[in-house]
Amino acid sequence: MDIEMGESDFSPKMGQSRPILEAKKLARQLDFTPVEFAAKSKPVKKDSPLVRQGQNTAKAKDSIPTKPKHCNCKSSRCLKLYCDCFASGIYCDGCNCVNCHNNLGNEVARREAVEATLERNPNAFRPKIVGSPHGSRDSREELGEGLIIAKHNKGCHCKKSGCLKKYCECFQANILCSDNCKCLDCKNIEGSEERKALFHVDHGNNMAYLQHAANAAITGAIGNSGYGPPPVNKKRKGHELFFSLMRKDTSHRYEHFQQKDIEKMSSPSSSLSSGGHNANGAAASYTSKLTYRSLLADIIRPQDLKELCSVLVMYSAEAAKKMADERKALENQTEMCNKGSLAPSVQEHPENHTGGEKGVSGWIDRNPGDTISPELSTSDGSLLSREQPMSPGTLALLCDEQDLSFAATLPCNGLMMPPVSSSDSKVLPGQHRSKTYAEQEKIILTKFCYSLKRIITLGEIKETQFSSLAVTELCDRFDLVNNGSIGNAQADMRNQCAPFINGVAKPPRTPGRASPAAATNNSYSTKSDLLQKKGVVSQAVKRRLHSSGVSSEEEKSTTLTNAFMKSTMSVKRSISSASFAL
DNA sequence: GAGTTTGAAACT
DNA sequence: CAGTTTCAAACTC
Structure with a gap:
């Protein structure tokens, strides 16, 4: 994708027509390079409904390329929108085209063709589908x-x-x-x-x-x-x-x-x-409910996403409160020492009892409405308080994801500090803030990591279930056709099947008719392996989380902030992808 | 794999 | 802007 035009291709040039300039300006406005911009304009090939149905024909396989299907242009020199490669903004590579000019060796001609195309239609390379994964989500x-x-x-x-x-x-x-x-x-x-x-x-x-x-x-x-x-x-x-x-x-x-x-x-x-x-x-x-559904459709549901985000925010709030409590306790201690008198009764805030440790149970298992102080629960169960603190990252995430209903209740006007006392927001030192942020982000990342791993594991399980089921059926059918004789073709087929069961190899069959029991055993074996695998994943997550515990607060803050920002982007992508998949 | 159909892109 | 032609992919046989 780093081929095609350089940035200069879309920089304003003297003498260019207005449509071209507008198109190039548009490309710049979007958050990807002109090449990526162009590449996003052809979203359909690999995601066609027939392909998504899982067709297993050779054609189907061809339809799931890493790049758009190789073109076969003959007359267009691959310099017109007829050519899928050109329309996708990529060079032809391994295509069957004739007299192809859509390559590095013909960059000048290619550039002219791009400009000519843009002149005809400034939106020629824009995403055709608005609302697709390559387009805006707004209308989706x-x-x-x-x-x-x-x-x-x-x-x-x-x-x-x-x-x-x-x-x-x-x-x-x-x-x-x-x-x-x-x-x-x-x-x-x-x-x-x-x-x-x-x-x-x-x-x-x-x-x-x-x-x-x-x-x-x-x-x-x-x-x-x-x-x-x-x-x-x-x-x-x-x-x-x-x-x-x-x-x-x-x-x-x-x-x-x-x-x-x-x-x-x-x-x-x-x-x-x-x-x-x-x-x-x-x-x-007669109504068909049997349309394409992502394997994750039953795992990642819209409400799950909403809940996940809500819970992440909730943990953020909890962390902030916890930090505020600790700080206040520290201040009280200091004050007590300074005065040399008995400690005054701490003006406890009801939220002080929420308990950070309590909130580390799984977000899916937790009922968001009953484990947090009233301030955190909104009428729609979004668990938000307008007075709860959020880190800039959290705010950025929430403010950006305005299509999430819970976000609508959030003020996006800046940082809010813990409501410990009216004076806190004025005197809270920056280090306390960063510490609070670090704590918030640590908790959020921890929970988010758990959630993602959980989704991944569930997805793997489901994928394997489907794959192993299909493979078992295929192999058994083949057995049936061959009336119990296992030939080379079958062995080949089984070999070909193996990669599709997610690395969980089917136990070798004994020659002869494949018994249903054998197939069942295979299935159980697969599940067993998966369960083991799931355990491994969980342990790996634990290890990673454990190892991620950095020593100094600054490091922690920096690390977590960086990770959080990455995660924020991941969340956005995940939500977008999941929404599309659903 | 050749031939036909189809609709987007290009052209007039 | 509408009609026509060109083109390459999709489809059929």
């Missing part, structure tokens, strides 16, 4: 079916694909068509049964089925069964038009469509199907 929302609502900047203009094939950029980006689109007979809309049919994971990972479903949906084999009115081939006028059509002919739509699968589905999930649009009720029960 989650949908109940593991889909992210985002918008294609320009929208698609599909006419024949029903926006259910990868010709459609919206579909390819796994987003619904939006008002920006000018597509005809769009089926890539919320509630579309055709779209849901595509994501039916009972057939999942079955490329042929997916494609068949798409074709059927597009041609009407699913949608109209040949009896209903032909697809209206006119401009979609919002989603209502389509919905009205759907309501009219949905009763026909699934008559010939995978009856068994229809029967399997029971719980209506979409507003469309729950709307009772079908007279006989058959289609009403």
Whole structure:
């Protein structure tokens, strides 16, 4: 990514057209280099819905490259947006293109092409999908079916694909068509049964089925069964038009469509199907809840993220209070010594009893509403007090993550000090602050580290469960086909399977028919290994945390501050990624 | 793998 | 801005 244009490429130059300058200015305004900027403009390839379904075809593998799929350009010299590499802002590398100029050796031509492209369209290299991981989160929302609502900047203009094939950029980006689109007979809309049919994971990972479903949906084999009115081939006028059509002919739509699968589905999930649009009720029960979901979807839930953030803030507050208590006690002691008299009754603050040690239990296990002083609990359970202290890092995190509901209750106007006494905020020395921050950050980092490790471990477990299940099934099927004979091909297959079970090797099978018990044992073995692995992870975390205990307060503060800032960024990325994955 | 279809990009 | 052409990816056979 450090190829392509240098920074100077986007610096204002005399004689450049306004669109170019604006585009370059835009690139600068964003927080990445022009190259990265350009690279972010092509988000769709490796994340296409079909790929995310886990298709196992060669095509699918090709669709998950470390760089966009190798192009095959012949006439464009890879210097036009036709070329995926060029559009992605990267050099061609290992492509099958002919007469390629998208390389270091043709930097001049390439630069001219970039400028020409920007002149035509200053947004040419901007992210096409607003709301994707590569775009702004602002317009992104989650949908109940593991889909992210985002918008294609320009929208698609599909006419024949029903926006259910990868010709459609919206579909390819796994987003619904939006008002920006000018597509005809769009089926890539919320509630579309055709779209849901595509994501039916009972057939999942079955490329042929997916494609068949798409074709059927597009041609009407699913949608109209040949009896209903032909697809209206006119401009979609919002989603209502389509919905009205759907309501009219949905009763026909699934008559010939995978009856068994229809029967399997029971719980209506979409507003469309729950709307009772079908007279006989058959289609009403047909709702697909089997859309793509991240393996972490059940582990990292939005409320978990919210809770995590809330708890981190809570610990921050606790740490601040603890430090304030200690400091006050110290001051009292000093005062007592100075006066040489009996210690005056410490004006205890109710929060003094919260107890820092108490707050080191797992954030998931803890009920945030019942373990902290009333001041820390808000009506929405966000556990925040407007008077609680927060470190700059915490504030930065919270103020920046304004989409988190709890953050809305936070004042972002600066540092607040512990409410020990009215005079404290005036006289609190800087060293106390940094000490407080260090304590806050230490606790927050500790908890956050635990949380992340926990998520990772759970994710690994789940991944392995899925992988081992699939591998076991594959191998057993193969056994079945071979009627008990294990040939070289099977051995090869097993060898190929091995890497997919997360490094937990399946025990070697004895030659002959694979017994179900063996498969079960394999499964248990895997789980056992995983549990062991989990233990190792926990111990590793402990060791790391233990070893991270630096000696001096300054070191601790610096270390923790740096780590915290890193973690802050990680939190943001994690939240963003997790939200997208969910 | 060749041929066809498709829709974005480029062009007029 | 609309219509047409070019282009390369997606798709089909």
